[in-house]
Amino acid sequence: MSIWKDAKTSLHTLEGYYLIDLDAPFTWRDCVMGNANVACGLEEGCRFPLECDTSFCLEAYSYINPKCPPLNITAKYGCKICAVTPLNPISKSCKLSKLTTDLMRFLGTDGHNPSTSVKYPKDAFGMKFVISCAPSSLLRSLPKDASGVAAFSWxxxxxxxxxxxxxxxxxxxxxxxxxSSSKAPGVTFLGDGPFYFTSFPNIDLRSILSYTPMLRKHIPLPSLKTGSVKLSTVIPYTKLRSDIFxxxxxxxxxxxxxxxRLKSVQPFSLCLKSSAVGSVEKGFRVPKIDLETEGGKNWTISGDNSMKRVGNGTACLAFVDGGLRMKDAIVNGTFQLENNFLFLDLGNQKLGLALLY
Structure with a gap:
């Protein structure tokens, strides 16, 4: 599936419609819930709520956000619904809604090119995916054409x-x-490879990945004794705890x-004369940044992922101070993740990384 960058917000969306979120417990979208007495189906855009005693509902309840509205509507509806609180990760707002299903279709690939025929599913309408409907007011702060949030979590x-x-x-x-650009898409693959890109036509990217162990929600680094490192697709620039920053x-x-040096530009603190560190065509000539992962492997952040052009001949170090009370010591933002190939092996709990330029 294609991934697009929104030029205004710098956020990334799946197929241009769903904001990608590595933390979201379930996918939600702006959609209409049906009435059991009305004859309509998913293919007509009408959805019915799942009941509270389903395994899907119990899974959703394990991720209840205490800052969201209480789920106290069961007295009115009983177990005929599964009440949930979808969260907008940008505005941090959440709304009371219901768990339901939606139809999804996926293209297969041989690792080189998308399949010309639909591989999954083989039926005419699609596979039923569990999602939550949400009111359109929850879309505020998302990219203009986004209709919801796609969960890519554990x-x-x-x-x-x-x-x-x-x-x-x-x-x-x-x-x-x-x-890194809104003019050409990125991509996501669900499942295993092989993965061949036009820039590496004869190499399966899995063979050049640097791997590090991955735990639920966090990637540990041994040098950070009092914190952990996290990947995020909903913040634009990497945040560092104040002492680390x-x-x-x-x-x-x-x-x-x-x-x-040039005058700093918010939210950055260190800004340089851009003409002195490189050109648009050749990238930035600044020291590379190595994050050492468990096992001694390095994730190298090049100048194109560390320096941001902000206009007026200025380029700034694109990292921000997250304060002393950060839950995680480091939260890697999308600017540092762009043009990297991230392979998340959930079954074996490891993350593979490769720079694609």
């Missing part, structure tokens, strides 16, 4: 794991490649001391 209700359950020969894995910026400042 939850069994997330897109990859639901498909893995429905298609029994599919591995519990998925890959993401977020585009200060040490990092200080080191980067020393390494670039010969490059002229």
């Amino acid at each position: 939850s069994n209700l997330a897109f990859p794991r639901q498909l893995q359950t429905l298609v029994h020969d599919m591995e519990d894995k998925f890959a993401l490649c977020l585009p 200060k040490a990092f910026v200080s080191s980067f400042s020393i390494a670039t001391k010969r490059i002229p």
Whole structure:
């Protein structure tokens, strides 16, 4: 499936319609719930609620956000509905809604090109995926054409794991490649490879990945004794806890001391003269940043993923101070993830990384 970057918000959407969220427990969209007395089906855009005693509902209840509205409508509806609270990860708002199903179709691939025929499913209408409907007011702050949020988390209700359950020969894995431009799409693959890109036509990307262990929600780094590292597709720039941020910026400042400084531009603190660090065509010539993962492997962040052009001849170090009370020591944002191939092997709990330029 294609991934598109919204030029205004810098957020990434699946097929241009669903914001990709690595934390969301279930997918939600702006849709209409039907009345059991009305004759309509999913193919007509009409959906009916799932009941509260289903395994899907019990899974959704394991992710209840305490900051969202209480699920106190069962007295009115009984067990005929599964009340949930879909969350907008950008505005941090949530609404009371109901769990339901929607029809989805997927294209297969041989690793080189998309299939010309639909592989999954083989029936005419599609596979039923569990989602939540939500009111259109919950779409505020999302990209203009977005109609909801696509869950790519560990939850069994997330897109990859639901498909893995429905298609029994599919591995519990998925890959993401977020585009850095709004003019050309990136891509996501659900399941295992092989993966061949035009820039590496003869190489299965799985063979060049650097792997690190992955735990639910966090990727541990041994050097961070009091925190953890997390990937996020809903914040634009990597956030560092204040003590880490200060040490990092200080080191980067020393390494670039010969490059002229310019006035800082919010939300960044260190900005340089862009003409002194490279051109648009050749990228930025600044020190590379290595994140050492467990096992001694490095995730290298190049200049194109560390420096942001902000206009007026200025380029800024695209990392921000997240304060001292961050739950995670580091939260990697989309700017640092773009043009990287991320292979999330949920079954074996490991993350594979490769830079695609």
